[in-house]
Amino acid sequence: MTNPNPLAASASAHLAVTQSEAAPDVIDFGLGHPGPDLLPLGLLAHAAATRLQGDDSSLLQYGHEQGDGYFRQALAAFLTRHYAAPVDMDELFVAGGASQALDLICTLYTQPGDVVFVEEPTYFLALRIFADHRLRTVPIATDGDGLIPAALADALAQHRPSLLYTIPSFQNPSGVTLSLPRRQQLVALAQEHNFLIVADEVYHLLSYGAAPPPPLATYAATGHVLALGSFSKILAPGLRLGWVQAAPQHIQRLVNSGLLDSGGGLNPFTSGIVRVALEEGWQDAHLTHVRQVYGRRANALTAALRAQLGELVSFTAPDGGYFHWLTLPEQYDGEALFRQAAAYKVGFRPGARFSATGQLQHCLRLSFAHYDEAQLAEGVGRLAALLAKNG
Numbered sequence: 001m002t003n004p005n006p007l008a009a010s011a012s013a014h015l016a017v018t019q020s021e022a023a024p025d026v027i028d029f030g031l032g033h034p035g036p037d038l039l040p041l042g043l044l045a046h047a048a049a050t051r052l053q054g055d056d057s058s059l060l061q062y063g064h065e066q067g068d069g070y071f072r073q074a075l076a077a078f079l080t081r082h083y084a085a086p087v088d089m090d091e092l093f094v095a096g097g098a099s100q101a102l103d104l105i106c107t108l109y110t111q112p113g114d115v116v117f118v119e120e121p122t123y124f125l126a127l128r129i130f131a132d133h134r135l136r137t138v139p140i141a142t143d144g145d146g147l148i149p150a151a152l153a154d155a156l157a158q159h160r161p162s163l164l165y166t167i168p169s170f171q172n173p174s175g176v177t178l179s180l181p182r183r184q185q186l187v188a189l190a191q192e193h194n195f196l197i198v199a200d201e202v203y204h205l206l207s208y209g210a211a212p213p214p215p216l217a218t219y220a221a222t223g224h225v226l227a228l229g230s231f232s233k234i235l236a237p238g239l240r241l242g243w244v245q246a247a248p249q250h251i252q253r254l255v256n257s258g259l260l261d262s263g264g265g266l267n268p269f270t271s272g273i274v275r276v277a278l279e280e281g282w283q284d285a286h287l288t289h290v291r292q293v294y295g296r297r298a299n300a301l302t303a304a305l306r307a308q309l310g311e312l313v314s315f316t317a318p319d320g321g322y323f324h325w326l327t328l329p330e331q332y333d334g335e336a337l338f339r340q341a342a343a344y345k346v347g348f349r350p351g352a353r354f355s356a357t358g359q360l361q362h363c364l365r366l367s368f369a370h371y372d373e374a375q376l377a378e379g380v381g382r383l384a385a386l387l388a389k390n391g
């Protein structure tokens with residue numbers, strides 16, 4: 001059948017060659033985004049139809065700088081339910097996703113050459129944003145409980161960071177969650193040494209087993225935490241909608257940026273539609289659904305890895321988020337494996353991309369978010385064949 005929309009055809013042809021799309025016959029564990037079956041077209045069609053009827057055209061106007069008040073009210077109520085801690089709409093700033101929020105924070109809070117502390121390993125595309133701002137990233141060691149406070153204290157003896165960037169819950173790429181005592185120690189160190197924590201909490205609501213400790217957003221009142229949230233992982237990345245939770249002085253600083261002076265609040269149209277999904281409880285229901293699906297996928301990937309690669313790889317089964325982080329024997333090189341992977345119709349992200357210093361070559365990040373259980377098991381079979389060839 002010919003595609004009735006030539007623009008759609010050329011758009012998808014373009015997407016096929018970008019980093020974030022895989023060829024149809026490849027099982028690409030590198031894709032860290034929801035599978036097409038989890039993108040809620042019907043939900044958003046209802047929300048859009050509801051919001052666009054009537055005569056309130058305000059979502060088509062330049063937006064309120066902090067973000068539409070009704071949307072922030074609905075978001076604060078949603079977060080209060082799910083964080084088990086009160087969230088006030090006045091502490092929320094609406095952004096076009098966590099990435100845009102991080103970029104804006106770098107613009108406002110850093111100068112080229114400043115030091116940013118990052119976890120080792122960390123989210124590889126945050127490293128790209130820091131590079132755009134000409135920042136120097138200094139890695140801080142982590143273990144099974146997240147960032148190691150003693151390693152942070154050592155680094156603080158040598159550097160005065162502008163920011164510390166952390167992914168405290170179900171980390172990308174390691175899946176690790178920062179323990180409660182360490183959350184408290186981290187905030188205490190930020191207060192003592194007067195630096196800002198940027199807590200990227202985009203996976204916090206995606207728990208499939210034990211709930212993580214309260215988000216770092218709950219420490220926003222200290223003035224040392226800017227917490228990022230997003231609808232990308234709990235609703236749809238194409239919405240480009242997220243938020244910052246922070247103390248009033250930080251919200252003011254974001255609101256007063258030149259970007260907002262010129263363009264108004266970020267994403268008023270989409271937030272007007274997502275507001276309906278929040279108010280009607282559709283976002284809550286969708287969150288319950290994706291948690292169940294992702295939980296099953298996480299278990300399926302764990303089982304397939306144990307069955308097919310148990311001797312070779314070590315990993316901790318994640319309790320939430322999107323990722324398994326595999327450690328291979330030291331002689332394996334993730335980038336070399338990556339170059340051969342296409343021939344095996346499988347994909348993943350090599351570990352060194354998540355290191356501020358190019359370490360972790362023998363690690364791989366696998367995401368279970370994009371594929372169903374059978375595809376995940378098939379993909380592990382292909383990975384096993386690739387590793388056997390390189391063993």
Ligand SMILES: Cc1ncc(COP(=O)(O)O)c(C=O)c1O
Nearest residue numbers: 032097098099123172230232242
């Ligand atoms: C840790 C982390 N932060 C941010 C993002 C991107 O978030 P957004 O789509 O809201 O910009 C991702 C997506 O993979 C992520 O893993």
